[in-house]
Amino acid sequence: MPALTYIDAISRGMWEEMERDPSVFLIGEDIGAYGGAFKATKGFLEHFGPERVIDSVLSEAAIIGAATGAALAGLRPIAEMQFADFVTCAFNQIVTNASKIYYRWRIPVPMVIRLPSGGYIHGGPYHSASTEAWFAHVPGLKILAPSTPSDAKGLMKSAVRDNNPVMFFEFKYLYRRVKGVVPDGDVTVPIGKGDVKREGGDVTIITYGSTVHFSLEASERVSKEDGIETKVVDLRTLLPLDRDLILDSVRSTGRVLIVHEDTLTGGVGGEVAALIAEHAFQYLDAPVKRVGALDAPVPFAPTLEAAHLPDAGRIADALRELIRY
Numbered sequence: 314m315p316a317l318t319y320i321d322a323i324s325r326g327m328w329e330e331m332e333r334d335p336s337v338f339l340i341g342e343d344i345g346a347y348g349g350a351f352k353a354t355k356g357f358l359e360h361f362g363p364e365r366v367i368d369s370v371l372s373e374a375a376i377i378g379a380a381t382g383a384a385l386a387g388l389r390p391i392a393e394m395q396f397a398d399f400v401t402c403a404f405n406q407i408v409t410n411a412s413k414i415y416y417r418w419r420i421p422v423p424m425v426i427r428l429p430s431g432g433y434i435h436g437g438p439y440h441s442a443s444t445e446a447w448f449a450h451v452p453g454l455k456i457l458a459p460s461t462p463s464d465a466k467g468l469m470k471s472a473v474r475d476n477n478p479v480m481f482f483e484f485k486y487l488y489r490r491v492k493g494v495v496p497d498g499d500v501t502v503p504i505g506k507g508d509v510k511r512e513g514g515d516v517t518i519i520t521y522g523s524t525v526h527f528s529l530e531a532s533e534r535v536s537k538e539d540g541i542e543t544k545v546v547d548l549r550t551l552l553p554l555d556r557d558l559i560l561d562s563v564r565s566t567g568r569v570l571i572v573h574e575d576t577l578t579g580g581v582g583g584e585v586a587a588l589i590a591e592h593a594f595q596y597l598d599a600p601v602k603r604v605g606a607l608d609a610p611v612p613f614a615p616t617l618e619a620a621h622l623p624d625a626g627r628i629a630d631a632l633r634e635l636i637r638y
Contacts, residue, residue: 317495320488322462323427324353325495326469327391331361333499334389337473338365340376341393341427350395351429351488373402377426381411381478384424389473397428397482398442411478412453421476425469431523431574432622433486438610441618443575448480449552449584455504456552458482460525462493464549467502475504482551484523484574491526507555509562513542516568516635519559519585521548524572524623531628541636551581559585560593567598568635572628577605599638604631 317325331337338361339354345368348355358366369376373394380390394400400407407426414422432441448454455477459465465483472479510525511532518528525547532543546562548555563569569589571582586601607621 314494314496316492317462317466318489319462319465319491320351320353320483322466322495323469323483324355326466327354327473328357329499330470330473331357331365334473336387337389337391338367338383339391339393340367340369340380342369342371342376342395344368344393349393351485353427354393373399374406377403377406377411380424380426381406381414381422384411384422385414385420389423391425391427391473393427395429396440397430397444398439400426400428400444407448407454407478408451412451415477416453422478423473423476425472425479425481428480428482429485430482431484431486432611432618433523435613435615435618436485436611437613441611443573443606445480445482445551446575446580449581453477454552455479456482456550457504458484458521458551459502459549460484460487460510460522460547462491463495464502464508464547466495467500468504468549470499471501471504474501479504482522486523487526502549505550505553505555507546507548507550507558509544509558510547511543511545513544514566515542516570516632517544517546517562517566518570518572518628518632519546519548519562520572521551523574524628527623527625528572528628530625531632534625534629535632539633539636541632543632554585554588556588559588563589563593564596567596568638569597569601570628570631570635571601571603572623573605574622575605576608577603578608580605599635602631602635604628
């Protein structure tokens with residue numbers, strides 16, 4: 314089993330699905346000859362040809378509109394938004410059209426929308442947004458947010474095969490910072506199932522994406538310094554949530570910290586907290602606590618960005634507060 318970076322694992326998943334199924338094709342800005350803004354599709358044009366690796370016009374609305382039509386015609390498009398921030402230009406096509414077609418007509422809409430997401434890269438307010446919560450409110454969509462190369466490849470393969478529109482959030486901070494063993498061959502990761510990335514009996518962290526790694530770092534820190542053993546639950550899928558894993562993990566520790574890179578207000582963590590309050594309140598030994606970004610656009614200056622976004626230090630402090638309660 315080879316070790317791959319996070320972005321290489323995503324590329325591998327797409328490549329394998331295109332080899333397996335000739336109905337899979339790519340569409341997006343600069344994904345062909347240029348290989349994509351982050352080089353996720355480097356070499357695809359030369360191997361698969363221009364009919365399956367389509368350099369689009371500079372219009373997210375056109376990309377998603379074309380992908381929706383192609384999906385209705387029986388193809389399986391993978392559409393790239395160069396940055397997740399730019400998905401706003403295709404909001405109507407996703408939320409009003411693609412998400413509702415199966416409900417109205419019982420016609421599958423098998424399409425994947427790739428969304429390079431998040432900060433920690435000094436990209437400023439227009440290239441650092443976390444937009445997953447905008448779509449978590451939309452029935453008909455599925456939302457994936459992998460944190461490891463293995464999960465990224467496996468979930469990409471599952472997303473391509475799914476008959477619903479899938480929002481595939483890729484965390485830019487992880488692209489070349491995270492490397493891991495990725496199974497060879499046709500190995501998928503199930504949509505709707507989370508994963509325990511660290512076992513512990515004192516407190517549970519529920520997280521996803523980039524903050525999985527900060528949560529693991531914080532968990533090791535408080536283990537060494539304070540003797541606190543933390544279970545880290547990686548949601549992997551945000552819609553639908555793995556309700557059983559969330560509730561079972563909370564019951565096993567009695568304390569829960571929800572962590573995400575997105576702003577705190579209106580984030581996915583609020584839905585997770587409500588789920589816990591409704592179905593596991595009697596098991597809690599402390600209030601549900603959350604850590605997220607400040608309620609502001611992501612700053613450009615590195616020092617301000619560092620203060621804005623969650624890190625291992627803030628997560629460790631929150632864990633200690635929960636234990637002291």
